[in-house]
Amino acid sequence: MCFLPTAKTILKEQAVADKQCWHIGNFAPISVEQANFFTEKLLYWNEHQNKREMPWKGISDPYKIWLSEIILQQTRVAQGLPYYQKFATAFPDIHALANASQDEVMTLWQGLGYYSRARNLHATAQYISRELGGVFPNTYVQIRQLTGVGDYTAAAIASFAYNLPHAVLDGNVFRVLARYFGIEQATDETATRKHFATLAQQLLPPTKAGKYNQAIMDFGAEVCTPALPDCANCVLQTQCTAFAAQKVNELPIKSKKIKIKHRYFVFLYLHNEAQFFIEKRTEADIWQNLYQLPLIEVKNAKMFENINPLLQQNWGVETTNLQLSKVFVQQLTHQxxxxxxxxxxxxxxLNTLTIPATWLLIFKKNYINFAFPKLINLFLSNIALTST
Ligand code: SF4
Structure with missing residues (x-):
């Protein structure tokens, strides 16, 4: 039996153990027996039943592990896998990636979204190649200091490449822990996340950190999935709190909803038989360092109905033969x-036009050499860009 925690027994961000329980923050006491069962069964599942094959699994090359982890941030494996293969082939080591041009990296990354990852990947490769002589950092603290590497990615690299005892904590892990231990505190609140981190670290077997982290990530992706978890065949089912309480679909709990900002873009496709204008997005905004068609951002969709004066005022575009497309929509995380x-x-x-110095006139046949946001690629691929 676990005794209930009192103010004295709760130490900040630290698991406190009596013989039978851990008391972590404001979580209900966690039975040591249930915790041990969790770790043992997860490792067993990983060894005997985990069928998830991925090219970076089982390797200890920190460069390839880092590459895969950056690509998989906020990306499903099925989507990220071809990108990993493209990058690993084009840039087999850190020096090759460091020596690539930014446009090469962005073009290869095109379509994967969250483009700051590509910029950070490239900058970090240059730092390791040029400042560290190509030797990848080998402690959690040093790995965590790399640009683009957060707690989760640092723990994954440290444990997979060097078997260092740092527990990963991502959406999969929150879900598995919340359900198995029946944790009803919201996973998107800072204080609760710290408690989850303490629990995850407590569960980690120090000598099997890499295998355990891989196991819990794969288990969350394959068995204890967000919708339709495979409880019937789950090795944790007999001790799973959410299963026993029939609360599997209620956990994990999130308190906040993401606020979505709507933005309205008018792109100008100004072309002749062979060429059209593009420009690079250099501002600290979405799609930074990607290319786009010249853009005017307007306040609302109503303004789409009267854009001719805008095009004339901004760039002197002759609007008598203007054709307007349907509205294209792209959903980003917050926009x-x-x-x-x-x-x-x-x-x-062309002298009737006001052409900013930032515009580039490119050949239609060469447009695939430039990295565009998905929405613009969709438009360009729908029109015939075959002229020479
Ligand atoms: S029994 Fe269901 S909810 Fe519980 S850990 Fe297994 S898959 Fe997840």
Whole structure:
């Protein structure tokens, strides 16, 4: 039996053990027996039943592990896998990635989203290649200091490459722990996340850190999934609190909803038979360092109905033959982008236009050499860019 914690027994961010229980923050007492069962069964499942094959599994090359972890941040494995293979082939080691141009990296990353990851990946490769002589850091603290590496990624790299005892904590782990231990505190609150981190660390067998971390991540992705978890065949079922209480679908709990900001973009597709204008996004905003068609951002969708004056005022575009596309939509994590494309054919006399110095005139046949956001690629792939 676990005794209930009192103020004295709760130490901040630290698991306190009596003989039978851990008392962690404001969680209900966690039975040591239930915790041991969890770790043992998870390792057993990983050894005998885990069928998840991935090219970076079982390797200890920190460069490849880091590459895979950055690609998989906020990305499903099925989507990230071809990108990992492209990057590992094009850049087999850290020096090759460091010596690539930013455009090469961004073009290879195109379509994967969260483009700051690609910029950080490239900058970090240059740092390791040039400042550290290509030797990847080998302590958790040093790995955590790399640009683009957070707690989760540092723990994954440290444990997979060096078997260092640092527990991973991501959406999969929150879900498995919340359900198995019946934790009803919201996982998106800072204080609770710290308690989860303490519990995850407490559960980690120090000499099997890499295997355990792989096991819990794969288990969350394969068995204890967000929708339709496979409770009937689950090795943890007999001790699972949520299963016993029929609360599997209620856990984990989140308190906040993500606020979505709507943005309205008018892109100008200004072209002649062979060429069109693009520009690079250099501002600290979404899609930084990707290319786009010249853009005017407007306040709302109503303004899509009267964009001719804007195009004339901004760039002197002749609007008599302007064609307006349907509205394209791209959902990002915190933003929803609504975009229309205004297509205008360039007359020979370009001097009637106001062309900013940042615009580039490129050949249509070369557009695949530039990394564009998904929405623009969709538009460009829908029109014939076959002229030479
Ligand atoms: S029994 Fe169901 S809810 Fe519990 S750990 Fe297994 S899959 Fe997850």
């Amino acid at each position: 929803k982008i609504h975009a229309v494309f205004a297509e205008a054919f360039m007359k020979k006399e």
